[in-house]
Amino acid sequence: MSTDTTAQAQLITLQLVRLDADLGARKEDVIAALAANVAGTGRATSAEGLQRDAMAREAQSATGLPGGIAIPHCRSEAVTTATLAFARLSPKVDFGAPDGGADLAFLIAAPASGGQEHLKLLTALARALVKPAFTAALRAAKTEQEVVDLVTDVVSPTPKAEAATTPATASTSPSVASQTTAPAAAGAASAPSAGVAGGKVVVAVTACPTGIAHTYMAADSLVAAAERAGITLKVETQGSGATTPLPASLIESADAVIFATDVPVKGRERFAGKPVVASGVKRAINEPDAMLAEALTASTDPQAARVAGGGSGAGAGAAASGAGAGDVSFWVKVRQVLLTGVSYMIPFVAAGGLLIALGFLFAGYRVTNLPGGADSILLTNSLWNLPDVAALKAADPLLQGDGLRDSALLVYLGAVFFQIGGLAFSFLVPALAGYIAFGIADRPGIAPGFTAGAVAVFSGAGFLGGIVGGVLAGLVAYWFSRLDVPKWLRGLMPVMIIPLAASVVAGGLMLLFLGRPLAAATNGLTDWLNGLSGSAAILLGVILGLMMCFDLGGPVNKAAYAFATAGLAAQTPASFQVMAAVMAAGMVPPLAMALSTAIRPKLYSAVEKENGKAAWLLGASFISEGAIPFAAADPLRVIPASMVGGAVTGAAVMAFGTELRAPHGGFFVFFAMQPFATFFLAVLLGTVVSALAVTVLKATAKTPVAA
Known part of the structure; x- marks a missing residue:
């Protein structure tokens, strides 16, 4: 065998x-x-x-x-x-x-x-x-x-069966294969039927998050629908199997395209200008005939939504391409675009923020007060020529005592971490703007978006400027991509003409007209945060805590987290308190479920009790998703209880005035918390409140909630 x-x-x-x-x-x-x-x-x-x-x-x-x-x-x-x-x-x-x-x-x-x-x-x-x-x-x-x-x-x-699922026209060109960065396959469809459905040719892309099941079931459902309708359909399955993308010649000849995806379409720019019907992958399984009929209608409708060259979100087949694109509504597109920017921004925030926190740990929190800044040490010293810490402390009273470490090696390494972290953190706004533009216009929007984000930083417009600049750059790039240009010019559009023109337009508008008003708004927001005290600060903590626990890593959670991490760039006590409130509240749901499974195990199944054990570490690490298995099984009890505990924690952090200088890590970045004791106490209070609430709700339920 x-x-x-x-x-x-x-x-x-x-x-x-x-x-x-x-x-x-x-x-x-x-x-x-x-x-x-x-x-x-x-x-x-x-x-x-x-x-x-x-x-x-x-x-x-x-x-x-x-x-x-x-x-x-x-x-x-x-x-x-x-x-x-x-x-x-x-x-x-x-x-x-x-x-x-x-x-x-x-x-x-x-x-x-x-x-x-x-x-x-x-x-x-x-x-x-x-x-x-x-x-x-x-x-x-x-x-x-x-x-x-x-x-x-x-x-x-x-x-014989394998041959039946082999595409009739398989691409052997390396240049075509390179356009799809994930493995992709062309699924076969029925042969053309002369005179039926006007001899239409439709191409489709299916993709689900794991690329194992729904991707291929959606493809075969569409193929079966095409056979029933007597039209030609070719499907590219962007799943886990290493197979072949649709040939460029086939895409060129297609009358319409169907995107049935729960993840971004790879190589989406290949379909630019084609009439499109877009939805999540499950609609192609449940309603393949309806999607195919919509595609045929779109193929003859001059007003139909068309592929603009890119999209970035679950099911975003035609981001920013107008109404009528399958099940993707305008507000869903807006959310997808903004979350695309946030998701790509977070790695810069996490890397930069944690490196800055390590700089504080090694050198001390006054490393920013060094004469000429931390970079002055890096320019004048090295591992073989360590700085004179005693002279630095004598020159500035703020550096004396615990303000700066006594070890020259620690101070130098701390300056290295701080400087690298600061440089990584400086990409926060450009990355946000760049990938918001990417979410609207795909790759041609990245350069204009980064440019608009850099102008926002230069103008002092900050986080708000990054959002506005990214949207502006994306829309401008998208508009240019819709221009009907000669065929010989199309190859230059996405790599040179669109990035150049959109950068000039978006960057110019930000620099000449929008930068200063947005900078004033950003400064006003910063001043408002710095001026918060007493009940106003506590109310903000409550709101942030509720948002962090509402959807456990979803859009509302990400919005609160993005607000906090963007504020870190301001390096003010108020922004550090907001970061502390967000992280502490986000730790509560998994910790609360872990505690509840420990104190009342009879309310939970064996699997849930095992999940509870893992939730201790997930919660301590600030991974709110550790509570998702519990919330998915019993959302009406777990989510409200989590929100109550998160609100208590957020309020407590703001009341204590606790500060946090790291954007991630949970208890493991204790060195970035000032003071750690009040941060821990706030998390403990919220965890206990939330655990008691969910335990009581489950214990008093009229119907059992666990097997």
């Missing part, structure tokens, strides 16, 4: 099949039971770890499909061997499908670093699930062996 055949045979075994099983009333229970099956066969090191990763995927979008099917799936560090665990459920369990509960559930478990061969097998199963004959056979199976044989047949396709 070949290696490939062995891998296929081992994908599912008799021990991984449960027929007509009652695994609980909730999807969490089903996933936990299937994860336990996988771990019990030695294919995962931890059932809890696999279950946690699968539930984290569920939190992104439900995995229930029409027709009574559920495909919870994930990549997990806990998985050692690519595995399928199957349960035919009785009674049905709700996995979020629009038509009700599921009686067929597959847990698709892939190793975090699994090979492509295993992923091909997993996606073969996902594609079979959209075929009624396959699901009917699963429901009719009388033994576990029948299920294993059925699954083995679909994940071990014959050469």
Whole structure:
């Protein structure tokens, strides 16, 4: 038996099949039971770890499909061997499908670093699930062996079946392949049907966060719809399988494009100017005929939304391309664009802020008071010529005592960390503006966005200027991308003409007209923060605490975090207090759930109790997402309780006047907290309040909340 055949045979075994099983009333229970099956066969090191990763995927979008099917799936560090665990459920369990509960559930478990061969097998199963004959056979199976044989047949396709899914026109050009940075495949569709639907050609891209299941099921659903309509459809699946992008010639000849994605489309600029219908990936599974009909209509509508060259958000098939682009509303696009900027900005904030905090730890908090600044030490000293700390302290009373370390080596290293951190932090506003523009106009918007952000910094417009400059640069770049230019000029547009023209327009408008008013607004906001005291400061802490705990890493949480991290650039006591309130409040939800599972374990399932143990470390590290498994299972109790505790913590931080000079790290950046004791006390207060609230809510519930 070949290696490939062995891998296929081992994908599912008799021990991984449960027929007509009652695994609980909730999807969490089903996933936990299937994860336990996988771990019990030695294919995962931890059932809890696999279950946690699968539930984290569920939190992104439900995995229930029409027709009574559920495909919870994930990549997990806990998985050692690519595995399928199957349960035919009785009674049905709700996995979020629009038509009700599921009686067929597959847990698709892939190793975090699994090979492509295993992923091909997993996606073969996902594609079979959209075929009624396959699901009917699963429901009719009388033994576990029948299920294993059925699954083995679909994940071990014959050469004829493989040929049927090979694109008719595969691109062999390296230049075409390089346009898609993630693995992509061209799924075949029906042959052209003369005279049917006017001989239209439609191309599509499907992509989901993990790239294992929904990506390929959406592709096959669209292919089946195209066969029913008698039109030509080619699908590029941007998933985990290493396959081929759509040929450029095919895209050029297409009448319309469908984007069914929950993640940004890779190489989106290839489709620029094409009529587009965009939605999340699940709509292509649930309503493929409707999406195809919309694409055909768009192909003949001069006012239809068109691909502008880029988009950056879950399901953002046509960012900023006007109404009518599938399910993507204007406000969803606005949120996606802003969150794109924030998500790319955060690494600069985290790296720069933590390096600055390390500089304070090594050299002391008065490293900023050195004559000429920290950079003066770096320019005049080295590891072989350390600074004279005694002379520095004698020259400035602020540096005496604990203001500056006594060790010349520590002072020098602290200056190094502080300077590198300051340089990294200086990219905060340009990165924010650059990637907001990227979210609107894709790659042609990056250079104008960074330019507008740099002008915002120069003008003193700060964070507000970065937002305005990024939006302005993106819109200008997008407008230029819509110009109808000669074909010979199109190749120069995204790499030279659009960046140049948009940089001049956006940068010029910021410098000449918008920079000073925005700088005045930024200074006013800074002065307002610095002037907060008493009840006003406490109220701000309450609001920030509520925002941090509302959606546990979602847009509201990110908005509060972005507000705090942007304020760090001001280096004022008020901005440090805001940062402290945001981080402390964000630590409360996972810590509260950990405490609640410890004091009343009978209220929680075995899996939840294991998640509670992990939540201690996640909360201490400021990873609010540690509470997501609990919130997903019981949002009406967990989220309000978390918000109450977060509000208490935010208010306490502001009342104590606690300051924090690092943007991330939780208790592990204790050296950046002033004082650490009040920060710890504020987190403790919120954790206790939140834990008591969720425990009481669960204990007094009329219906049980845990299996």
